[in-house]
Amino acid sequence: MLLFLEQCLNGLQFGLLLFLLAAGLTLVFGIMDLVNLAHGSLYMMGAYFAATFTAWTDSFVAGALLALLATLLLGMILEVVALRPLYGRDHLDHVLGTFGLILFFNELVRIVWGPAGLSLPLPTGLIYPVELLPGLFYPTYRIVIIVVALVVALFLYVLVMHTRLGMLIRAGASNREMTGALGININLLYTLVFGLGAALAGLAGLMQAPILTVQIGMGENILILAFVVIIIGGIGSIRGAFIAAVLVGLIDTVGRAFLPDLLRLVLSSRGASTVAPAMSSMMIYLLMAIVLVLRPEGLFPASGK
Amino acid sequence: MKQLLMGTVALVALGVAPAAAQQPVKIGFISTFSGPTAVIGNDMRNSFEIALDHLGRKMAGKPVEVVYEDDQQKPEVGVQKSQKLIESDKVDFVVGFIWSNVLLASLKPIVDSQTFLISANAGPSQIAGEQCSPFFFSTSWQNDQTPQAMGEYMNQKGVKTAFLMGPNYAAGKDMLTGVRFTFKGQVVGEELTRWPDQLDFSTELSKVRAAKPDSVFVFYPGAAGVQFLTQYVQSGLKGQIPLYTAFTIDETTLPLQKDLALGVPGAQEWVNDLPNEANRKFVADYRAKHQKGPSFYGAQSYDAANLVNSAVVAVNGDLNKKDAVRDTMRKADYASVRGPYKYGNNHFPIQNFYLQDVVKDAGGNLALKTVTTIVKDSQDKFHDRCTMKW
16 A cells, blocks of 8 residues: 555656646647747756756755756747747748757757766755655655645646736637737747746756756657647646646556556566556557547647637 | 889889788777766776777787777667778777677677677677677676676575566666576565666665565666665665665766765676786776776776787787687686686686675775675586587
């Protein structure tokens, strides 16, 4: 029972990290109708900035905050310089353009930081586990990730539902032409939204960095999962991204945890270890395929009809 | 006039021909020089360069040329680079190979071209057995040997149950098989994690906690070793369940693992403080040049350079005498930094394995230290499946 709870916490943590990445992606896709493959690169830049600033300031928190600011600025600059020409064009043009950005960022990182990657050590206070329930130990840092991600989710909810900016965002996601026709400064809105998305991606990258390495191309694998999440959740919908991300995180983790043991009943141990991760990945894509067939606009679509 | 010109050109060409005897010894070095495991490739390259410096950058009077190629930790890239080295650069020796899967993919093209292949790290069981080749030599070990030694040590410590973890590729499977071969206790769980992209072990560590074993054995080379140890400590398991390792803690990972690695033992055929003259010189010169100590990857590369040198010197630079080259290499007649060793019929070393521990030295710095010899003259268990006899 405790094992199951612990695996669920693992899944929740992974899902929430995925949510941070997917939230930015869904906002950009929903409001600006921009397929942004470079989102994974912003995730990577967030991690690299955090590693560098933490080394400079000797403080994890200061380094993280500076990295967030840097990624926000980077996102806004990127939007103005590289992405404005892409608006209104075919999605394939977006794919081509932002794919070029991926290559650009990978090479930039190689030139500035070298090919070997960096590491981001945790502050000593966060290294040891905390006892949540008697006998249930869980790493403190992962709890921090869960808490921060939930706080950000709450902040996004308040932003989108209860502020003017949020109202503009929802309007833009529902009907872009109308919003522009009403005299809203669409350019500024787009820049802000993109910056917000970039900051979220950077946050995901820098929070993941102490657990995994900081290396070139680290955003590419998780970006694919983020796209799956926004398709399942509904493009433009943050609530959908949240629920889908947690779902995907739980399926992936619980699948990896319990499938091998289930498969060992019928396969050899080595065979089970090879097949199980493949099967749990397959289940995620299967879920996406089912959603596309039964409810193509996603589980919680943004434009309510 | 034209004939005179032609004649002069022919004479000059003839005059140039003897200078071709100064044709260099060409060595191709394949390792990983990008990504998080580049630190290993750099250690190997640094050590290989120091070995060449110690040899005066000449072997049997001929200059040595090395072409370094990056396999990016991918078998398909490794094969491309191997083919480039043998077909385009026409090297006499191919040295290197950190990863067993990269080595297995490149083995056939290289040995089919009758070029000598010296593995300075990877030692998959297939090459020790059915796929053994007269053109392949190892200056490292066979993958199963090191974990077998660790299994012996776990027996000596009276460990009753163990949970095994490793990455799901050729070497990972070899390692876990190796421990099972010698460990006399009960294996209560085994997990093979996806390689090389799975760096988050939370799921598997939760299973370890639930299984409540006496000990955990892991094999996670390079960056994965850093991540594993960090997460092992974060999950609180480090104080509760002793950890036994192979290839997870070494001089390349210790600077990142820091105090987390204190007191975690590993088995190895070479430790930086082995008391022989060649090793002292190697470690001292490496430290002087690079301000840090070499790892076992580097030590094995240093040995590879000297093994090649012993053969080139024996044939006096005439590398077409491949049989003579092979016979000399079989004698392992050079000053290895691990001490003297012999070759088995499959061209894998028969050597001692030591227990290494992580301690704080007098200056408060973390260092790896030899504690004891676990096993002497260990030979891999696949040599019977190799049909070579000599």
